Every structure is written in structure tokens, then in C-alpha cells.
Amino acid sequence: MLSNERTTCLVVGGGPAGLVLGLLMARAGVEVTVLEKHSDFLRDFRGDTVHASTLTLLDELGLGERFAALPQRRMERAQVMLDTGVVQLADLRRLPGAHQHIAMVPQWDFLDLIADAAEAEPTFTLRRNAEAVGLLHDGGRVAGVRYRDRTDGTEHELRAGLTVACDGRASAVREAAGLRPRSFGVPMDVWWFRLPRHADDPAGGVGRIGSGGFAVMIDRGDYWQCAYLIRKGSDEAMRAAGIAQFRAQITALLPWVADRIETLASFDDVKLLDVRLERLRRWYRDGLLLIGDAAHAMSPVGGVGINLAVADAVATARLLAPALRSGGIVPRSLLRRVQLRRWWPTALIQGAQRLAHRVVLGRRAATPDGVRMPTDTPDTAPAGISDQQGAGTPAPAGTLPLPLRLLQRFPALQGVPARLIAIGPLPEHAPEWARRATAPAAPPGA
Numbered sequence: 001m002l003s004n005e006r007t008t009c010l011v012v013g014g015g016p017a018g019l020v021l022g023l024l025m026a027r028a029g030v031e032v033t034v035l036e037k038h039s040d041f042l043r044d045f046r047g048d049t050v051h052a053s054t055l056t057l058l059d060e061l062g063l064g065e066r067f068a069a070l071p072q073r074r075m076e077r078a079q080v081m082l083d084t085g086v087v088q089l090a091d092l093r094r095l096p097g098a099h100q101h102i103a104m105v106p107q108w109d110f111l112d113l114i115a116d117a118a119e120a121e122p123t124f125t126l127r128r129n130a131e132a133v134g135l136l137h138d139g140g141r142v143a144g145v146r147y148r149d150r151t152d153g154t155e156h157e158l159r160a161g162l163t164v165a166c167d168g169r170a171s172a173v174r175e176a177a178g179l180r181p182r183s184f185g186v187p188m189d190v191w192w193f194r195l196p197r198h199a200d201d202p203a204g205g206v207g208r209i210g211s212g213g214f215a216v217m218i219d220r221g222d223y224w225q226c227a228y229l230i231r232k233g234s235d236e237a238m239r240a241a242g243i244a245q246f247r248a249q250i251t252a253l254l255p256w257v258a259d260r261i262e263t264l265a266s267f268d269d270v271k272l273l274d275v276r277l278e279r280l281r282r283w284y285r286d287g288l289l290l291i292g293d294a295a296h297a298m299s300p301v302g303g304v305g306i307n308l309a310v311a312d313a314v315a316t317a318r319l320l321a322p323a324l325r326s327g328g329i330v331p332r333s334l335l336r337r338v339q340l341r342r343w344w345p346t347a348l349i350q351g352a353q354r355l356a357h358r359v360v361l362g363r364r365a366a367t368p369d370g371v372r373m374p375t376d377t378p379d380t381a382p383a384g385i386s387d388q389q390g391a392g393t394p395a396p397a398g399t400l401p402l403p404l405r406l407l408q409r410f411p412a413l414q415g416v417p418a419r420l421i422a423i424g425p426l427p428e429h430a431p432e433w434a435r436r437a438t439a440p441a442a443p444p445g446a
């Protein structure tokens, strides 16, 4: 059965980009509907980092205290453990502003918080179990979507003045619009699995780079969410090598998890995450804008994808809400302005991610041949990327490339990568009309 509904701003996808955009549009007084294909936000493969720039945004939106009350870990330094010892990369305590850390919060808690705040606005609607399956057109203009209600399989039409695709890396809307992103080669994929976490384990994130591989572990209270890099396209061959081989690779890299590695019973416990680095040349068509991963799929390097998606949403709301509120059609030139503003910080970060892939990660991704072990004895203590670490001996300066040597020699320089990662090249701030402190501000044009 098809029903015809209408909204002013239609957002496809309730991830970080979609929900923040929905909240801001609603605070502008724009009638906005977010379609999310799942029933909840409980998905394991989402990132967990909320950077200092997003923490500042939450303060501006009047959500800082509610966010601070969520269970979370804080990362104040970024350090990695090499075979030769620990290297300090970034010191977030040197950041300017109110937040000198990155918060690690399960993304479903973050999204629930944003959705709750948005649902308090009278012009906001979140439709769960609603999967966009096609576009509606009005002449050459995108005029909304067809979506499937996944609870009963019925199809519906939802018309809108503007449709914003926030449906992630595999965007169905992008496909339906015939837009193809430019793809930058990525040398690795990620295996994603859990290991139990013990009370005396380190807290926060743990990173480990060895000649035998690269792993990052995210502290989720009673378990570790683990990411392990594998060479792109090697998933099948690595699985064929057997779970025992994989367990050996992990314990060679992270000897302190040997006491629980047997909990990885089979490859059913190990999920493949296809890493992509892509960017659309044009992020819009008449009546349609794409932001977040739908416009530019990010690599997990630096954990910046969520914050970039949120920044896209803030810029979109600031630039487009006034036109939508006055009921007019959003002209192409305005959609282009969103892309112009968000293109260069995205391209800059993706450039840095490509460099990291080439220089560090591509060579560390595991292959089916097994682990190339370091010649020296691996450290047994975990070293991490949180402030609560500190285990491990510093790597001898002579073994490090010049930039890393400089960071160890002049710790004040660690404020520079801290700023690049935790604040980014173009942090976006909440427009006046979206801010909430004590009293709600008037919507634009009111």
C-alpha cells in the first residue's frame, strides 16, 4: 500500500549526520523527518569517539551536561606501542577551549541522546524501521523518497522540499541518484571482534603497532571491542588459515590477552568491516544533498568520521534552514555552498588518512602468511591511547622517523596533532537559533 506524506526537510539515515541535522533543523522550526532503517541505534560496528569539537557543539546545544552523565572513558593523550617501545603522538591536555580530551562513548548512547533532544522539538519526526528504497522526482528535481516500512513490508512515499542523504558509506540514495563516488585505494580491511575485559586491564583505548600487525581495542566496560587490520581482500584466505592461526597472531601482538583468547571460538565471532575511502565530486542535485559518509566515506584512521559527519550537519543546517523555514525551494547555489564549505576539511583529512595508509598501516596489515614477528622480545605490558596508560618504555629516539623524534624531544609540539585530531581543520559551531543554555533562542526569521 502506498501512502502520500509530505515534510519540508527529509533526512535519510539516523546516524551522527542525520540525527544532528534533524535536531538542528527542528530547532530552526523547520518541519523535518528522519528515516532510519533500523529499529534502534544498537550496532556494534559504529565508532565510539566524540572529539573535543563535538563536545563543544554539545555544550552550545545545551546537551553538554547530559552527555557528561553518560558512561564514558576519556582519552587525553594518544600514544602507540611499537616493537621498540612507546611513542607519544598527541597531548590533548594542550588543546584550547573547554574540552581537553576525546570522549569514548558507545555511539548508540550518543545517538539516543541526540534523538531524545530532537524528539522534544515539535517539528521533528523520527521514523524507525523505515528504509529508503528509491527517489521520487518532480521534473528533473528530487522530490522525496519511496521507503519500506520494515515492520510490515509496506511501501510509502514521502515528499519533501529538500532530501538530505545521510545514509552512510553504502548510500542507497546516492545509488538511486546515479552519483558515483571517486574511490581512493585502501590497503586494508578491519576484523572486528570482542574479548572479555578484566577489572585490572587498562582503561580507555589501547593501540598496538608491531611488525606483526596493528590492533586497536576500545574499552566497553566488561569487554574490549577489538579492531585488527588485515590486508584488503585477504579475508577469505585468512579465514581459511584457521582460527588457531588468528589467535596466535593476536597473542603475538598483544601477549596480555593470551589468557582470554580462547573465547574467540570460531570465525563466526569475527566480522569483516570493508574499509573505504571515497568522495563524491558533486554532493548535490536539484532537491538533494548528500553529507557525511554518503558524500565521503572515511577510513577509521584518527577516528574522525563521526565528527566530520556532525560538522557537515551543522554547516548544512546553518546554511539551509533559513531558506527551508521560509518555505522556499532551496536553490542549487545554496547546496553548492554546503559542499564548498565542507569539501576542503574533508579532502585534507582524507589526504592525511591516505598518507597514514601508505606510510604505516598498509605495511602492518596482516596477511594469510601469518605474522612476521619482531626480532626483539615483544613487550608484555599493554600500551594505549588513553591517559590511563603509561606502561611500557619509551622507544629509543634513534629508531624513530624525524617527525616522531621531534614530538618526543619537544613535547609542546604534541599539541599540534592533538588539535588536528580532536578539533580538526574547520570545527563548526551551533547557529545562535539552535543554542540552548537557559532560555530557548528564537528560530531564524522569527
Ligand SMILES: Cc1cc2nc3c(=O)[nH]c(=O)nc-3n(C[C@H](O)[C@H](O)[C@H](O)COP(=O)(O)OP(=O)(O)OC[C@H]3O[C@@H](n4cnc5c(N)ncnc54)[C@H](O)[C@@H]3O)c2cc1C
Pocket (backbone or CB within 6 Å): 012, 013, 014, 015, 016, 017, 018, 035, 036, 037, 038, 045, 046, 047, 048, 049, 130, 131, 132, 133, 166, 167, 168, 169, 171, 172, 173, 190, 273, 274, 275, 276, 291, 292, 293, 294, 297, 298, 299, 300, 302, 303, 304, 305, 306, 307, 309
Ligand atoms: C571499522 C571502522 C571504524 C570506525 N571507527 C570510527 C571511530 O572510532 N570514530 C569515528 O569518528 N569514526 C569512525 N569510523 C567512521 C565513522 O563510522 C563514519 O565516518 C560515521 O559513522 C559517518 O556518519 P554518517 O552519519 O554519515 O553515517 P553512518 O554512521 O553510516 O549512519 C548512516 C545511517 O543511515 C542508516 N541507513 C542506511 N541506509 C538507509 C536507508 N536506505 N534508509 C534509511 N536509513 C538508512 C543506517 O542504518 C545508519 O544509521 C569508523 C569507520 C570504520 C569503517
